[in-house]
Amino acid sequence: MLKLNVKDETSRLRAVVLGTAENNGPTPTAEEAYDPKSLExxxxxxxxxxxxxIKEMDAxxxxxxxxxxxxxxxxxxxxCNQIFSRDIAFVIDDVFVKSNILPDREKELDAIQYVIDQVEPSKVVKPPEDVHIEGGDVMLWGNHIFVGTYKGSDYPDHITARTNIQGVEFLKQLFPDKIVKxxxxxxxxxxxxxxxxxxxxxFQPVGEDKGIIYEGGFRNPEDYKYLVNLFGKENLFHITRDEMYNMNSNVFSIDTNVVxxxxxxxxxxxxxxxxxxxxxDIPYAEIAKQEGLLRCSTLPLIRG
Structure with missing residues (x-):
């Protein structure tokens, strides 16, 4: 059995699902693009x-x-594009949460069923239909669960809006002892x-008290201030609009001192x-063209 344990973003990594770029399929058509960067x-x-x-993922x-x-x-x-394993599921503490992802990506979960089969069944959770949530929006920090969402009334029109308010509420109910922000x-x-x-x-934490942040990524300035107050401005590396576009905040921690x-x-x-x-540091600029990078390609199972 796999004894899942993920309590933060930076503790020593022991086990992970890394996506694959093999048999990735033909270049999508413009209509099939999931995000504006891929479309570009x-x-x-x-x-x-x-x-x-494949070369980048091998590195x-x-x-x-x-x-x-x-x-x-x-x-x-x-x-099938199976690079971004972060989208399809995530682990909080010892609970494996399946994401409700875009319907045509459901089969990506089947491709890691052999991993899920090694988890205690009572620890595998599938949210209800109306709950949208993806691993790239879920971040653990101490007693916090940070969750990215989109509160605009045009949520249904945005293929780029991946986690809804029902997703936030779902995590609050599932983890009542944590601060879900x-x-x-x-x-x-x-x-x-x-x-x-x-x-x-x-945004992403690194080490024990630092983080990488792009102020322009937050619709509400108060949300940005929340992180500045929590981490301290001097501990945050502020990236530019172009650095955000190139995915500078999407690095991945193997340990508190290894990025x-x-x-x-x-x-x-x-x-x-x-x-x-x-x-x-490894080459990953080709994969970045699909609006995802190192953290997006991983699904941590065990840390600590």
Missing amino acids: HILAGTYPIEPDM FARVFEKYDVKVYRPEVLEN EFDLVKSKTEARDNALHLDCC VSEHNFIRLNTWLREQGFIVE
């Missing part, structure tokens, strides 16, 4: 190709190997530089090293 690259003819993405897998992390990969489905995110179907697809596209980052994030990686972090 589809239209420009620069959408990433499978061999390049990520080698870092996990180096740190002796147990890595599970999804079963490869034909012509939602953040209203900026969404755009047409401009990737103004679209925080998930919370981890504009996997994209090797083009020069300004961020310099800051991390100055703060005493070991930065494992």
